[in-house]
Amino acid sequence: MATACCLCYVEPQNLTGALEFLLLGFSDDPELQPVIFSLFLSMYLVTMLGNLLIILAISSDSCLHTPMYLFLSILSLADIGFTCTTVPKVILDIKTHNRLISRVGCLTQLSFFNLFGCLDSVLLTVMAYDRFVAICYPLHYPVIMNPRLCSLLILVSFLISLLDSQLHCLMMSQLTFCINVEIPHFFCDPPQLLKLSCNDTSTNKIFMYFLGAIFGGIPVSGILFSYTRIVSSILRVPSTGGKYKAFSTCGSHLSVVCLFYGTGLGVYLSSAVSRSPRKGAVDSVIYAVIVPMLNPFIYSLRNRDIKRALQRLLNRLVIFFTYLLPPHSTAGSLGFMLEDTREQLVYLLHQR
Template sequence: MEPENQTGVAEFFLLGLSEDPEWQPLLFGLFLTIYLVTVLGNLLIILAISSDSHLQTPMYFFLSHLAFTDICFSTTTIPKMLVNIQRQSKSISYTGCLTQVCFVLFFAGLENFLLAAMAYDRYVAICHPLRYTVIMNPHLCGLLILLTLIISIADALLHSLMVLRLSFCTDLEIPHFFCELAQVIKLACSDTLINNILMYLVTSVLGGVPLLGIIFSYIQIVSSTLRMSSAGGKYKAFSTCGAHLSVVSLFYGTAFGVYISSAVSHSSKDTARASVMYTVVPPMLNPFIYSLRNKDMKGALKKLILFATVSSALVLGF
């Protein structure tokens, strides 16, 4: 039977990571834990930065925005998956699916550009330390955040509006745990050539330019660090970049891993499982990377936890 063309789609169906009923409780518990750890960890980072005057610097300014982005990124995908598992349902409305596509693109774009901004901040701090406060002034930091917001919003809206022009068939099953742009486009009955060209072109430009900026920044950082005569100076320079470099490696490494796996594997399920590595894992691990590898963050978190403990004790005492 030929699939019928539908101009008014009511809902899509998210097949998730596994259709085996025995796996559903395990998946629910695992992703609920991941989500709670992600939200709590990134929230602690934001609270620690906002409460400690020593952390009111450009590096931590960008880090707090990255933590907020990670919370929103996870909130865009995981709660809907948990609700579907709990209700034993796979459906997501047409509007809900397009909204999810839009927000996933928006927050992924924000993460991408924030990592580039943080790399530039480290480049200025190490290669031009005497001019750091002049270059990385509040006006420039605010401008960089505004620019990332504008570009990310434009990218998300462009792709979402291009999906609106498509008509879909009766086969509306998405072999994923969220509405991914590429998977939604595959379900369309109408011509998707423009959508595919736009998707690959924009992704290459908006993904490639920040990545090239990060690579250039670190080439300059390594070159500048190697010219330092002091071993202590070299260690300090590399230690300030260690956490950010780990986060960059995690984000881009998992994203490229998903791209390679989708190109090699013809199984949609394998691609969906691989996508977990860049949509779910990095937001959860980022707070641990920054808190464990950063002495200032450790100190701020200890103060925050101590303050919360003392406050709770006083409240309970009264």
């Protein structure tokens, strides 16, 4: 992550035009600001809590130390980074009534947004390959998906995402902006920056579409190829129960894939067609905030192993805070709160 910031840094003497941008956000109406603040804060907390619980549940349960859940924990980590890139800035802007962001800050935000967004995309492709090997070559699965290959896939995913991030950052750092640039968005979105540049951006747009085709098209092609082979293999299974079991192992991942790519494609298509920049900002909330928030629910509510791991994790937390700490302390009180939370979560998981 530090590399992303360092490579995006632009020396002050080379800067031309605007040194600061104004993020317009969603609305200037003072009455709507508390509503927007509460909405973003609640979504941010839910996203952080849900993804952290997934990571803790997987790391603390030895039964989940498999490639599928390893990739899921990295995906949750990427979702946390993806959300932290934009949402805290929105919350801080509303609280301080200051929507300015420096050019270096804008490039840094853009860099991390592309880094974690691309990492999400590549990890979903890796998870599709994992399901492909598990269903099409079940007997060879432990040999093929060995720890060395899993580590290599994670490393390559990060390096590919870092490359995409730095290419976008390098392209945007070459642009010249006019003074007092207003971005009709809640974060530094590359298409919006291209529209506001004083340069001729036709070459930049072609380059951006090329990057999108490479770093977005190849993962999508890999997912489609994997699921084509998976469906073909499942259809050859003679029993109905076997087919259902095979499909159920892919259900959560397929839901996340459709949600991620469907909303992302919809946002950028609508921004290209729509003439209202503010509408594009509202649409981007689905892609940049809501999708990372929903991923933990999709994987936990449709997966019995994750449910059991979450219950065991909450049980250990309740025991720690309730019995190992003084009952009248803040931590001890937290134990009783966790007990109530655990009972509600257990009831919810059983209902599902």
